[in-house]
Amino acid sequence: MKCPHCGGRKAIAIDLHSEGFTADENPVKECGACGLVWSLKKVKGKTEVDIIKEAKTK
Numbered sequence: 001m002k003c004p005h006c007g008g009r010k011a012i013a014i015d016l017h018s019e020g021f022t023a024d025e026n027p028v029k030e031c032g033a034c035g036l037v038w039s040l041k042k043v044k045g046k047t048e049v050d051i052i053k054e055a056k057t058k
């Protein structure tokens with residue numbers, strides 16, 4: 001899974017359950033390069049990117 005912001009491949013899965021997120025079906029990923037935090041969600045059969053935290057760099 002590449003980062004949708006910078007294309008980096010160092011994305012890591014993080015666990016945000018303690019902060020109220022439910023990531024059982026849509027694991028939250030954080031990019032190790034730009035800091036973007038996102039998850040993937042299915043909308044009408046299509047996968048869409050749901051940005052949770054914007055990237056640090058612009």
Ligand SMILES: [Zn+2]
Pocket residue numbers: 003004005006007008031032033034035036055
């Ligand atoms: Zn990135």
